[in-house]
Amino acid sequence: xxxxxxxxxxxxxxxxxxxxxxxxxxxxxxxxxxxxxxxxxxxxxxxxxxxxxxxxxxxxxxxxxxxxxxxxxxxxxxxxxxxxxxxxxxxxxxxxxxxxxxxxxxxxxxxxxxxxxxxxxxxxxxxxxxxxxxxxxxxxxxxxxxxxxxxxxxxxxxxxxxxxxxxxxxxxxxxxxxxxxxxxxxxxxxxxxxxxxxxxxxxxxxxxxxxxxxxxxxxxxxxxxxxxxxxxxxxxxxxxxxxxxxxxxxxxxxxxxxxxxxxxxxxxxxxxxxxxxxxxxxxxxxxxxxxxxxxxxxxxxxxxxxxxxxxxxxxxxxxxxxxxxxxxxxxxxxxxxxxxxxxxxxxxxxxxxxxxxxxxxxxxxxxxxxxxxxxxxxxxxxxxxxxxxxxxxxxxxxxxxxxxxxxxxxxxxxxxxxxxxxxxxxxxxxxxxxxxxxxxxxxxxxxxxxxxxxxxxxxxxxxxxxxxxx
Numbered sequence: 001x002x003x004x005x006x007x008x009x010x011x012x013x014x015x016x017x018x019x020x021x022x023x024x025x026x027x028x029x030x031x032x033x034x035x036x037x038x039x040x041x042x043x044x045x046x047x048x049x050x051x052x053x054x055x056x057x058x059x060x061x062x063x064x065x066x067x068x069x070x071x072x073x074x075x076x077x078x079x080x081x082x083x084x085x086x087x088x089x090x091x092x093x094x095x096x097x098x099x100x101x102x103x104x105x106x107x108x109x110x111x112x113x114x115x116x117x118x119x120x121x122x123x124x125x126x127x128x129x130x131x132x133x134x135x136x137x138x139x140x141x142x143x144x145x146x147x148x149x150x151x152x153x154x155x156x157x158x159x160x161x162x163x164x165x166x167x168x169x170x171x172x173x174x175x176x177x178x179x180x181x182x183x184x185x186x187x188x189x190x191x192x193x194x195x196x197x198x199x200x201x202x203x204x205x206x207x208x209x210x211x212x213x214x215x216x217x218x219x220x221x222x223x224x225x226x227x228x229x230x231x232x233x234x235x236x237x238x239x240x241x242x243x244x245x246x247x248x249x250x251x252x253x254x255x256x257x258x259x260x261x262x263x264x265x266x267x268x269x270x271x272x273x274x275x276x277x278x279x280x281x282x283x284x285x286x287x288x289x290x291x292x293x294x295x296x297x298x299x300x301x302x303x304x305x306x307x308x309x310x311x312x313x314x315x316x317x318x319x320x321x322x323x324x325x326x327x328x329x330x331x332x333x334x335x336x337x338x339x340x341x342x343x344x345x346x347x348x349x350x351x352x353x354x355x356x357x358x359x360x361x362x363x364x365x366x367x368x369x370x371x372x373x374x375x376x377x378x379x380x381x382x383x384x385x386x387x388x389x390x391x392x393x394x395x396x397x398x399x400x401x402x403x404x405x406x407x408x409x410x411x412x413x414x415x416x417x418x419x420x421x422x423x424x425x426x427x428x429x430x431x432x433x434x435x436x437x438x439x440x441x442x443x444x445x446x447x448x449x450x451x452x453x454x455x456x457x458x459x460x461x462x463x464x465x466x467x468x469x470x
Contacts, residue, residue, distance in 0.1 A: 031162035036254030044226030056219030063219030079251035086243030089326025168311035380443025
């Protein structure tokens with residue numbers, strides 16, 4: 001799949017794009033739309049946002065606007081390329097088309113590693129919540145149950161994955177909408193025993209920017225990685241009846257709604273409660289629900305976070321299996337993983353992903369503060385590397401698509417190439433911030449090491465391939 005080239009020696013746009021992939025086209029538009037909406041609504045928002053509020057105060061609204069704008073630009077670039085070149089490997093295929101085999105190999109394997117490691121965090125987090133509800137079942141028993149259930153779901157027809165994600169996402173979106181509705185009613189004093197809160201919490205306690213713009217920037221660093229997960233919708237689009245149309249609609253519908261959910265949530269939270277009352281690791285959503293008198297707020301949010309974790313586990317297992325399948329298609333992973341069931345499911349790719357994911361879970365349960373911590377740090381900044389290659393790939397591919405197949409540009413990046421360059425500069429800025437932040441620096445260094453190791457392997461493979469061609 002690497003020998004189809006243009007006259008300039010570049011891989012042809014149609015080569016290896018997944019047009020002839022034997023995967024099932026079992027995902028419907030509603031599946032992709034809800035996957036796009038619910039893909040980034042997870043524990044990072046419901047619980048992790050408390051850390052962002054603690055460092056930025058009401059300025060967290062600006063932090064989420066900045067981080068959300070960056071994620072939106074990346075999603076638009078990815079949507080443009082995925083609509084023109086649908087493939088189960090999505091951005092890994094795009095990187096190969098744009099930059100060469102080394103780029104497709106590197107971003108594909110790094111993203112796969114990222115998903116299977118994060119999968120362990122999600123499985124363990126969900127098991128901790130379930131163990132609190134049913135202490136008689138040990139934590140490892142819940143992990144085993146979740147892994148079995150979602151492995152079976154992913155080994156069967158792809159529509160089962162779509163249905164799981166549709167209802168998971170629907171519950172998360174419903175929870176956010178209800179939260180926003182109740183919070184707005186409380187802000188205006190419409191709920192029983194409430195009075196209009198005005199702007200006291202926004203202007204008091206140090207003002208809108210109690211820690212200045214440095215607090216806002218620290219808030220960006222705290223929340224930007226919560227937007228990871230948007231990429232899976234472009235991977236899933238390849239298994240729909242009309243990938244180009246499906247990914248375009250999913251991207252368009254998801255972007256502004258996600259910004260509304262994130263930014264809207266933060267705005268009502270810091271309006272209703274003093275930002276100084278927020279504690280890292282504690283859900284600000286629970287604090288708001290408690291303040292307006294919702295009974296059992298903690299347990300309600302536990303259920304929502306539980307569903308969010310299972311949803312992310314399911315999506316990551318799906319995304320990792322399709323990524324490694326795409327790598328195998330292009331000769332970048334063992335070809336034994338290309339075995340596909342009669343229903344169009346890459347079962348060996350699913351089993352390979354869940355096997356490594358299960359090893360990660362065991363490491364998390366046994367050595368959470370040593371071996372697994374090193375693995376987690378090694379993928380801490382990989383998302384930015386992936387986003388960076390998406391942007392560079394789009395810079396390279398857009399002119400080629402306009403030249404070779406302009407009719408495929410059904411979804412276009414805004415203000416190309418200026419906003420693409422702006423996004424790249426913003427990613428560079430986040431990396432610099434991580435380097436100067438004592439907490440984030442170990443993640444960046446470990447991730448740089450992991451990225452360097454994969455790039456080294458990719459370079460050695462490239463040299464061997466060139467020697468073989470000679």
